[in-house]
Amino acid sequence: MSEVPGLDTVSAALGHPDTPQPYAELGMADDEYARVREILGRRPTAAELAIYSVMWSEHCSYKSSKVHLRQFGEKAPESDALLVGMGQNAGVVDVGDGRAVTFKIESHNHPSYVEPHQGAATGVGGIVRDILTMGARPVAVMDALRFGPADADDTARVLPGVVSGISFYGNCLGLPNIGGELGFDAGYLDNPLVNALCVGVMRHEDIKLAEAPGPGNKVVLFGATTGPDGIGGASVLASANFDEESHTKRPSVQVGDPFMEKLLIECSLELYGKDLVVGIQDLGAAGVSCATTELAAGGTGGMEIQLERVPLRDHRLTPEEILMSESQERMMAIVDPGKMESFLAVCEKWGILAAEIGEVTDVSEEEAERGGRLVMTWHGQTIVDMPPRTASDEAPVHQRPYARPESQDTLQADDAAKLPRPENDGELREQVLRVLGAPGVGDPSWVTQQYDSYVGGDTVVSAPHDSGMIRISDDSYRGVALSTDGNGRHTRLDPYTGTQLAYAEAFRNVAATGARPLAVTNCLNFGSPEDPGVMWQFAETTRGLADACRTLGTPVTGGNVSFYNQTGESPINPTPVVGVLGVVDDVRKRLRSGFESDNATVMLLGTTRPEFSGSAWADTVHGHLGGLPPQVDLAAEAALGEVLAEAAEQGLAASAHDLSDGGLAVALAESALRGGKGVRVNLDGDAFTALFSESGARALVEVAPENAASVRLLAERHGVPVTDLGTVGGDVLAVGHPDGAVEVALSDLRASYEAALPALMGGM
Template sequence: MPEVPLIDTVATAEGSPDTPQPYAELGMADDEYARVRDILGRRPTAAELAIYSVMWSEHCSYKSSRAHLRQFGDKAPHTDALLVGMGENAGVVDVGDGHAVTFKIESHNHPSYVEPHQGAATGVGGIVRDILTMGARPVAVLDALRFGPADAVDTARVLPGVVSGISFYGNCLGLPNIGGELGFDPGYAGNPLVNALCVGVLRHEDIKLAQAAGPGNLVVLFGAPTGPDGIGGASVLASATFEDESQAKRPSVQVGDPFLEKLLVECSLELFANDLVEGIQDLGAAGVSCATTELAAGGTGGMRISLDKVPLRDHRLTPEEILMSESQERMMAVVTPQKLDRFAAICDKWGVEATVIGEVTDVSSEEHERGGRLVMTWQGQTIVDLPPRTAADEGPVYQRPYARPATQDGLQRDSATHLERPGPGELREQLLRVLGSPGVCDPRWVTQQYDSHVRGNTVLATPHDGGVLRVSEDSARGIALAVDGNGRFSRLDPYAGAQLALAEAYRNVASTGARPLAVTDCLNFGSPEDSGVMWQFAETARGLADACQRLGTPVTGGNVSFYNQTGDSAIHPTPVVGVLGVIDDVHTRLASAFPTSPDQARIYLLGTTRPELDGSAWAQVVHGHLGGHPPQVDLDAEEALARILSGAAGEELLLSAHDLSDGGLGVALAESCLRGNVGCTVHLPGDAFEDLFSESAARVLVSVAADSPQEERLRELCREHGVVSTALGTVGGASLSVTHTGGEFTVPLSELAAAHTATLPALFDG
């Protein structure tokens, strides 16, 4: 079999059309390879094959999901707040007073299983650079984590490494971790989910875009040198099924250096402030391949690159390896020649290596529609000559077949209504069981490893419903963020599950007193080649798009993560939704802790409780059951509740607010007691079991000064918006005391705390 020449140039490719190429090993299908040949009019060189293989991978091209993701644009609600939408590195939202916020969530699932610490760390680093490229200062991170059974041997290997990676990278960068979620389920055994969100702040006029405009402008690579770590990571780890031999893929996991990233952040921000950058792109998935093709495709011309000039950490790297390397802490900028010296001086000041590796080229009239050419040389010979848009924007789009799984009807018929309900004497014990279960218990074993208040602008953070930050040190304006998802609900009904994920994040943001504005999402699924998985995905995308349209919260960007499965076992369909909101004055923010002041506070439940136990934490913890239909979605009620909460916060009516989700009212009461270190006495008006454990949506637990004008105003707001308000009891004492038609029970705060806090340390300490 003839071999590809040592330096496979465009000339040799033209002269050896029948040379076999390892496209299948690089994840390309036969028809994809044939299409590349048709685009180029010849076989690709080895370097061109490297570019197309990573840029057309599932992770980079969204080839299986793009057809469904379009509805996020087609159904996008109109809002003047959206400054930059989908298509850039991150969305940008106007939050008032000339300030804008950019935010995005992405996955690093497979790398975090293979090498937990570095996989999670570089997931944080990558999303931070996405925010940086928009011209913003990154100001905070959040994370959404899911693992297999908490007591599984592999969870004990993966979870501590993931947490240490997030902690190490974020803390070294000086970024507060202000919120997130932690879940455990057998469905994630062997395939954890590590989704990281970053948010940044900028002025409207400082927005940067990924585009290479201006013939004669220079292409500058700055940051870390390129090494062999992460070669092909996007296609190797995120675009194929995950088998037991995945441990052998350890070299594909990137290695992060947060101290260099911190220098890169400060260097970039100074470059932006001095107006030295015409276009900017980070090097994340697909590395140099992605940065060059996307910058060139986003401009009006082409680009010429000398790969020999790329600074290397390992000089044995071939051109293909340089193109596919995903070494971290690298950025690519387009700079005018007149500004190069000032650009280089700032990089030198921060100790960041900067190298001119090419220039923006003009485009002929016949090439204009295709966006010019991307040309790369190696040792003076041309090894790449392709239209960049074909790699960056015109990858394959699959209409994957999808069909409702045959097992779905049986799953939905298997309702929790047949499960044994606790008697009045068992309510106390089962509440403590749910409260102490791994997916509901106090996550402080994880979150105490993160710095939540570095930078000094954190107003609210874990364990409260949402994180709240001041936009700037000289302003009272703030932003609120929350991330949420529920794989159990999505397994039962992916359309409703997506809407419930959005509703919970929306409600959590509203529970801080903020007005929800916009959405980012990370959609985690099994193999798109499975028609049942694709049905789950299609229903999820449709449900989320419909709900965002109804709530007026546009999707600004996000991530799709497919192939989250080991063998034939796929994870639960898991859309994780991040919601951003704005609060005019952070001094009015609402926390989830009951007040400890000596004045009496009355507790209200806002919203309607229904007998909805399917997919609940109670069904999972007490019976190991999953079946039936998830809670009813009522987006009108969610919007009305959000208006009440933001209005009540603005009028300073409430003393606390806490949304009801996993575990229902019983868990919410316990958490508000523990966070305030104060007890409460409540009376359950209906069926005690359903009142305690139902997970009906559109509900929030609030407290208000008893017998006060604020209490009457709260009731008036609820009447105005058609939301049921039910007085449950009062705050005070040292126990959670519950009365109901069948009896009563009392749990001292010390016992609540022991059940809630002991679980994770017992599992993971040592």
Template sequence: MSEASRFDTVAKAESTPDTPQPYAELGMKDDEYARVREILGRRPTSAELAIYSVMWSEHCSYKSSKTHLRQFGEKAPENDALLVGMGENAGVVDVGDGYAVTFKIESHNHPSYVEPHQGAATGVGGIVRDILTMGARPIAVMDALRFGPADAPDTRRVLPGVVSGISFYGNCLGLPNIGGELGFDSGYSGNPLVNALCVGVMKHEDIKLAQAPGPGNHVVLFGSTTGPDGIGGASVLASATFDDESHAKRPSVQVGDPFMEKLLIECSLELFAQDLVVGIQDLGAAGVSCATTELAAGGTGGMRVDLDRVPLRDPRLTPEEILMSESQERMMAIVEPAKLDDFLAVCAKWDILASVIGEVTDVTEEEARRGGRLVMTWRGETVVDMPPRTASDEGPVYERPFARPDDQDVLLGDDPAALARPATDAELREQVLRVLSAPGVCDPGWVTSQYDRYVLGNTVLAVPHDSGMVRITDSSDRGVALATDGNGRYTRLDPYAGTQLAYAEAYRNVATTGARPLAVTNCLNFGSPEDPAVMWQFAESTKGLADACQALGTPVTGGNVSFYNQTGSTAINPTPVIGVLGVIDDVHDRLTSAFSHDDAGATIFLLGETREELGGSAWADIVHGHLGGRPPKVDLAAEAALGRVLADSADHGVLASAHDLSDGGLAVALAESCLRGGVGCEVDLGSDAFTALFSESAARVVVSVRPDAEAAFAELCERHGVPVAAIGTVGGTALSMAHSGGRIAIDLTELRTAYESTLPAVFGGE
């Protein structure tokens, strides 16, 4: 920053209208800068330019996605459980007994490539604070990760750092990591995806909102001090294409302190319990800029802030640096004057620094019409005088052009039916093991073993089962189940259907635990919105998700859009990650994905229809390096019926296990159920063993049924119209698969070696 910019006041801006400003370097377009000048009636000060640049960034403003995201509200199904929808820090749903749950998933992709450990750690910290600001106690986290090829040098740099960042932050906070995903594909080389989810619980009456009501109320900044780390961090890094200069952006990555965040959580919850705040906002992307503008816009529209009162780690910071800093573990509260002393006392009890930096103000009718009034001073001079709503709510909205990619028809026409199939039982056996041992399909234990899954004592299910499940409180048997899913191959082939398949898989994963799917969050990871082909993918994807949620009655409660996920001109495969939350009345009724020795002799049933559907399949990708054809058919009615059968089966105790079929089809599902329970099975694949094993037809689940419950289960399937076929029994020490032309058998020891040895061999056995 130049010396002159340190004292760029409103008065100076008015008297020097032609002073050049670095708006382009801050990511603003010419027309956006012109619009700021029009709003203010003059050029912006350096501090005002900082606010608009971060608040109008792609990451904060959703300027390229808003027109498509609106349909999540327009098509939202009627759902009495939805208490807070899109627009707040996180959505909130009623889960019964007076309790509410809030959950959300967000990306920290670009920071995690630049500095893997801190990028991933602060991604966890940020999403936890989003949940906290809703008034909830965070109770669990999850993560959905995508990397380049497992053996690529850059993956060996990025993945261990990302995993260490997630485990360090989450474990230190004392939050169980109950699930997620791990995927590998060359398309994510140089642009990994690090999507973090958090879920929290509260009573209905404890819900908090980001608003600043009541003129005269204090604006209090509490938590860590503000430093130069993370200046423009997520807002800048996530709003531009990656290139060879990305490593030079390391100072833009925030630095996290989970021990401070733990204190901040407990302090905030005590403040909420004593009713000492009337509005609350965390400081994440865009820092003070975001917190002040959004709180002011959500309240009276007026606020006055003295930036000299912001506690700094570096006294050399300028106003614009203070505003753009994304230093972690900070919150901003609106506090009534009569409660200020009590507020400060609670902060002191938890050793949390708290500073009154301003107050809520009233606005005139004219100021309200213009978007309110936010005034900030620095060293006695006014450096900001702007309408906050123009930054938080009235940023640019782009109708980006979109066009179907030129190669889309060629891609769809490249049917995997033409690929060579195994000609002998030996080849079939080898391909089962090859698919099972491939990164992205194999056991993710090298990663997940670094996370604490059981801290707090309320974890009911976690990795490796189909979804995570936690009790909502120590004193209740009610639980919530969560799953995240996404498949970039499917979505590349057909963005509309591929997104619905991701949603359907997450819905199914929740249902296989016996929970009833209730609500959705999403993290939409795409390339540059300036590319018409990418925007076509995005438009189709959002439409697909909105239509699917409408059909199955699960509203989208909020989420995140991550654009510019590409290296140079090469975009990632479009990867919408869909999170589904479900509720189970009694966690003792939950189902697991493991066959059990206790249920030896239990009949194995396959639910759903199997068709020859190999487009985008794990088999085509792993065995042939092929991507083409059409993804599996979507049948949302079948998914809903399947969910009802599973929920009713859990309620009536007729199932011993349930596991969904997805990547790798029946071959992988059977192997995982055997390995998770340590017991084999004997199945009959029929006349077409290859299709039976590797097809990825959707709306399918493999279950084992207790011997005395087969009739009851068959009746449930018939009642709900779900196709069902008995295919074998649980028992033995091998995965044994007969078909009309022969039999293949794989001993569990060999199966386990194939499944569990891949990632330790690449990343180290420790």
């Protein structure tokens, strides 16, 4: 028997007789396997089967979502700012002065359930490398998290591990965590959502692409060695429903080393700066399979790889395992032969292992028409001879059946308007405190205090304010603001409207800091695509987001789809997480959400309607989900955004805070607590509606008395209704209304707001 692992199991003769292959165990359907055989004109080798299985997995190929995701391109608004759109590792937008920003959000849901710490940590590492491959320096991260009920046993297992993983990896890299979300719902029990975002900064000329041009150029693998961790991660974990034993699948979860990643970042940036890289790709999901096929497909279409040259930390790995390994902190570069010596010298300087494993080849016209030619050998034996574009660009596209569930009518008919309201001011006060202290509404500091939000010195605004904001260079005051938002309750009630509400909230959050929204990324978290009801939710979600982005002129630059977030037959509420990026010319004029000055005037911008279905009040007080979500008025959102941006630019507003979960009651309480100042307001109509409605296109602004008239004129010019609510000052939140008054001491607000998570996590 050969001492070379895998050599005896590989098909040396490409015309090997038909024998059973484990394609089903690798996640391939019968028709997909048949298609591979049709492409190759023969039985695939074990290595080829490994490549196709991971590249055609749901996670890598988007085979169930492509038909709907195309809308983001077809309906894309014209944008002079968009430099690189969908199709690359991340989108890139122009932010002025010759600088560009790249940003993207992706999921690591399934690995984070199986092994919370490593699953979340490697989610951060993976999204950071996506940004790095665009030629940018990563400058900040964010995360959007969803867990089961806060008091559930499994939440106590998953949440601390996820937070420690995010904290460990991001803090070690020296990247500030500038914001995100935290939510809890029974539907996320056994199906946590861990969505990680990264933003990077570069000059226009620094942009890099995943392509392998130039026959004769060398293919170099650099970074960490390849091991058995993560083998099958993309095709097994991200395309499987969970059960009670899923958290035992630890071999499929990658293991991260942030210290190696930090060296890899600095090494890569020096390589870019010295113009030593022609093309670049990180090794994330699908590992070497993905990097080689995508680079080859993006270049001449030809590549030859000697797989035995891949540096291993476990020499027992077979070729198929090397191809499927998702070991972290690895990159693949295309390098001019004349620059190899300099390339290797930079890697050596940073202590980064680099190995030349092949070269770019030319292809004939016939081979190009077939999708190029990728050849891999293993100790002289050919184990792969396939068209790379058929793996990277020509994966099966499923027209999954979808249909609006019959239960949707019953759900929407169950309006929250029928729920019992507080009968007196005592009950109203109690419900304000109850909603404010709900785990998904209350203080997230138990989580965010574990992150370093100011490392690097360029953070301007971070959690718990409406958006994170970071200055993008040392020689300018220009900055970018980022927010992620999603509301699974609203999207469950109406996927189209609920998605637009999530987008509108992120848009509004960015505007509330004084920035102008510019571009969008998204992470779409859903149940099984094999369920027609889930696919209807997905189809409506993509339609809603594409329409909203077209209306408000913010192109989708990229994102991620995560399917199979369900246990048995129970999917999660559809949870599209929408990230919006905005630009601010002068970060010194930024707005925070805490009240700043005694005697300042507090105004409400926007219109309040009696809209409670899917609200935090209905969920927290009554455990109810039904009815239709709040209306969406995108024109009103755009007008509000202009008022907020201009008020910040002109120095007319002291602070601003959007209204979302919990409505006006929570917004007033949060602004008071964040600023350490009370507020007295008077409401003209129904206090319950005013306090708990979650109508969109609304924000609080704090204005110095001498600026109040100017803000009213500004709002009038943009057609935004303005209501004077009251005055900042004191140590209570006092709400007067025609039938009485509610008063809550700041100390009581703080006790309710801050108590939930520390109590549930046992003081950890």
